[in-house]
Amino acid sequence: MPVAEDGEGVGEARKGATLGRRATTRRIGIADVALKAGVSHATVSRVMNGNFTVDPAIAARVRAAATELNYQPNPVGRSLALGKTDTIGIVVPDLSNPTFQAILRGLSMAAAQDGYRVLIADSSEVSSEEAILAGEARRRCDGLVLCAPRMGDAELEELAPSLQPMVLINRTTVDTHTPSLMVDYGQGIQELAEHLVDLGHTRLAFLAGPARSASNGLRLVGLKKFMTAHPEIELTMLDGGSTFEAGHQSVDAVVASGATGILAFNDLVAMGLLSGLHERGVRVPEDISVTGFDDIPFARYTTPTLTTAAVPITELGQQAWHRMRDLIRHVPSDAVAEGPTVFQPRLEVRGSTGAAKG
Amino acid sequence: MPVAEDGEGVGEARKGATLGRRATTRRIGIADVALKAGVSHATVSRVMNGNFTVDPAIAARVRAAATELNYQPNPVGRSLALGKTDTIGIVVPDLSNPTFQAILRGLSMAAAQDGYRVLIADSSEVSSEEAILAGEARRRCDGLVLCAPRMGDAELEELAPSLQPMVLINRTTVDTHTPSLMVDYGQGIQELAEHLVDLGHTRLAFLAGPARSASNGLRLVGLKKFMTAHPEIELTMLDGGSTFEAGHQSVDAVVASGATGILAFNDLVAMGLLSGLHERGVRVPEDISVTGFDDIPFARYTTPTLTTAAVPITELGQQAWHRMRDLIRHVPSDAVAEGPTVFQPRLEVRGSTGAAKG
DNA sequence: GAATGATGAGAAAGCGTTTTCTCAGAACGT
DNA sequence: ACGTTCTGAGAAAACGCTTTCTCATCATTC
CATH class of the missing domain: 1.10.260.40 (lambda repressor-like DNA-binding domains)
Incomplete structure (x- = not known):
């Protein structure tokens, strides 16, 4: 034997x-x-x-x-030997937000196509934790997608080099080798406002989002442009948030403002508002017109259906991966040098907006 | 010098x-x-x-x-030396489903509390890929959460040993050291049906979910019980799905069925149906009552608000982590031996259900 | 038939940590 | 003053893999 x-x-x-x-x-x-x-x-x-x-x-x-x-x-052994983990990280401020969920999904699916996995880091809107979280995640991964980080500009600049390769969503850096994907919220909100004006509305109101949100800033810039172009239109600014509750709670303020065209920060807020208005017996769009932003899947199924600015959110996640892949593979990309890739929202007119009352 | x-x-x-x-x-x-x-x-x-x-x-x-x-x-070096990655994986059939998103969120947040990260594996409802995906993920992580896996029972049994430590959601194994968290969909759907009967409805319809879904099976079992308890009630079974579109497309079938109380597979389907009925001019709940399942956040903000069976989804994710943590730390748990932990849905009566037409 | 070149597989050196093993040197007791 | 016990830090092994280096073995050529 x-x-x-x-x-x-x-x-x-x-x-x-x-x-x-x-x-x-x-x-x-x-x-x-x-x-x-x-x-x-x-x-x-x-x-x-x-x-x-x-x-x-x-x-x-x-x-x-x-x-x-x-x-x-054993992947860990391989990782150590090869110096790569076949994993990328994504840092989001709040996983309960459908927008970030959609980005995550687009990213995850696209990355999976190329054999990469996604590690989640949810900062729970605590901007102070973001930096540590990002660093932690980065060390475990081959790259990092920072999704609308809430941290300040200075901190972002300082952190950027240590997080490479990195892709930014709805934020920019001066760092020339950090791709950035932006949604043109300014343009989108202007189109929504124009749409309301076209319907005869002269008194509008904007339900603002979280103060730290960069995308809220972009909307404000867009609205400023809009106001200079339409000095005849009255635009009331109302504090809000980014959630159902925020929209729901601002019903009183909305009604009190006397505005007939309401620009909600996003679809969630719009839905909250819609629900609140319904409870009050205010008819949409007969009495008040409401617009959202993002065009989340639910926007097609509200009552009435929601007029909004459609953002290709899932595609944003996909694109984020493609940029990341190029970075990891050292594919030279002139797209980065040309500045951020900008996604234009598309006006999606549905049932929640209508002609202003006689 | x-x-x-x-x-x-x-x-x-x-x-x-x-x-x-x-x-x-x-x-x-x-x-x-x-x-x-x-x-x-x-x-x-x-x-x-x-x-x-x-x-x-x-x-x-x-x-x-x-x-x-x-x-x-360097975490990779540490992982190799320590034999642990401080990461757990979650396998979901479809990341676009709010239910799985909520579980993911609950899991991710709870795990983060203990310094663990979550790796995502989305099988995109392709049950044949699930096994490979799960194995892949498991090797990179210290444990695996299988979320309503679509694979067959036999395959699950066979795979179970190699995936330890593992926690199951909405599925069970004979394997005694695999904790399992279940939602009692059967009980929930019965309560919803009872609720409709209490309102005077005698003709009901069930919009079924995906055939491979175990939770759909549980609902069917629950409905069978219900029917034996209420032989006087007529219950029509309709094919559906798990999405808005499924609900929206089944409007014709629903109306044709002549039922006045509709049990939708979940909130998404219910919302799609609600929207379709609204387009047709069918009033809810005056003409037809509709119920959902899950109580996703949106359910409070539909028009009318949605009667549903509330499932503590995020808590499910948290619990999944706690079970996983005990497994990883080798904390002896008698809860496992006692069989699956069952979460009872809570009837949430809102505006979409009302008295049957005189 | 011996020198040269391919070919292919084993030995060993990494990758970046943790942890055991080992052994100086200090502190202590007699 | 000498042996014993402790303390603390360096050397080296281990984790599981990839890859370079090295060297047999065999085919080729003059």
């Missing part, structure tokens, strides 16, 4: 079991396969990675041993 | 730079800190991990060097 060549004595030679670091049976490693196939670790590695400098006969033997033992290379 | 003790010659001795594996300046490693502090790697490691067998003076020197160089331990 042969002694070791039969390949059955795999486990007994392993130190792990006797060392007792882990009481449980150790996972199958490259050494086990090597032993079983009667070759060295190196050869097994070569076979597993499709290196063709291996004798076909031996390769077959290795593959047989691998499948028989159901061997799967 | 001292030669190396000044600690300034840190970079020059490093092989990485000259080796040229990476053109870019190498990341700061433990060796750099050791060199700068004039101690060995081992000591640096001890200090970084709060091992108190280090002379306070030396420890201080190491810490100073570490902060000065802005040293952060």
Whole structure:
């Protein structure tokens, strides 16, 4: 009877079991396969990675041993050796926001296509934690997508170099090798306002979003432009937020403002407002017209359906991955030097806006 | 002039730079800190991990060097040495579904509390990919949460051992050390049906969900019970799905069924249906009553507001983490042996249900 | 038939940590 | 003053893999 060549004595030679670091049976490693196939670790590695400098006969033997033992290379070991993790991180301010969920989904699906996974870091709108969280995540991943970070400009600039490769969403850096994807909220809100004016509304109100939100700032800039172009229009600014509740709670303020055309910060706020107005018996769009922003899937199914500015959110996530992929693969991209990629929202007229009351 | 003790010659001795594996300046490693502090790697490691067998003076020197160089331990290296990644994976069938988003959020936030991160694996409802995806994810993580897996029972049983530690959501295994969190969809749908009966409805319809969905099966079981308890009630089964579109498209079938109380598979389907009925001029709840399931945040803000069965979805995610944590820490839990933890949905009566037409 | 060149596989050196092992040197007791 | 125990830090092994380096072996050529 042969002694070791039969390949059955795999486990007994392993130190792990006797060392007792882990009481449980150790996972199958490259050494086990090597032993079983009667070759060295190196050869097994070569076979597993499709290196063709291996004798076909031996390769077959290795593959047989691998499948028989159901061997799967340990990703951590590979990561350490290769210096990459095949994982990217995404930092979002709030995972409960449908916008960020959609971006996450687009990113995750696109990355999966290329064999990459996504690690989540939710800062829960705590901007002070963002930096640590981002650094933490970055070290575990090959790259980082920062989604509308709430941190200040200075901090972002300072952090940027240590987070490379990085892709920004709805934020920019002076750093020339950080791609940035922006939605033109300013343009979008102007189009919505114009739409209301076209319908005959002369008194508008804007339900603002969170103060720290950069996208809220862009909307304000857009509205300023709008007001200079339409000095005849009265525009009331109302404090709001980014949630259902914010919209719902601002019903009183909205009604009190006397405005007939309401620009909500986003679809969520608009839906909250819609619901509040309905409870009050205010008819939409007969009495008051309401617009949202983002065109989340729900916007098609509200009553009435919601006029909004459609943002290709999921595509934004996809694009983020494509930029990231180029960075990781060191594909030179002139798109980065040309500044941020800007996505134009598309006006989506539905049932929540109508002609102003006689 | 001292030669190396000044600690300034840190970079020059490093092989990485000259080796040229990476053109870019190498990341700061433990060796750099050791060199700068004039101690060995081992000591640096001890200090970084709060091992108190280090002379306070030396420890201080190491810490100073570490902060000065802005040293952060490489997580991959740690993972390899420690045999853990501080990461858990979650496999979901469809990230665009609000239910799974909520679970993800609950899981992610709870795990973050304990310093763990979450890796996403979206199977896109392709049940054949689920197994590979799960295995892949598991190897990168310390544990796996399988969220309503679509794979067959046999495959799940077979896979279970290799995925430990694992937590199941809305699925069970015979495997006694796999915690399972279940929502009692059967009970919930019965309560909704009872609610409609109490309102005087005698002709009901159920808009079914995806065939592969285990939770749909539970609803069907619940409805069977309901029918035996209420032989006088007529219940029509209609094919549906789990999306807005499914609900919206089934308007014709719903109206044709002649039912006045509609049990939609979930809130999304209910919202799609609501919207379709509104377009047709069918009044809710005057002409037809509609119920959803899950109580997603949007359910409070539909018009009319949606009667539904509230499931503590985010809490489900949290609980999933707590179970996982116990598994990872080897905390003996009798809860597992006692079978799945069952969450009872709570009937949430809102505006979409009303008395049956006289 | 010996020198040269391919070819292919093993040995060993990384990757960046943690942790065990080992051994100086200090503190202590007799 | 000498041996013993402790303390604390360095050397080295381990984690699981990839990849370079090295060297047999065999085919080729003059």
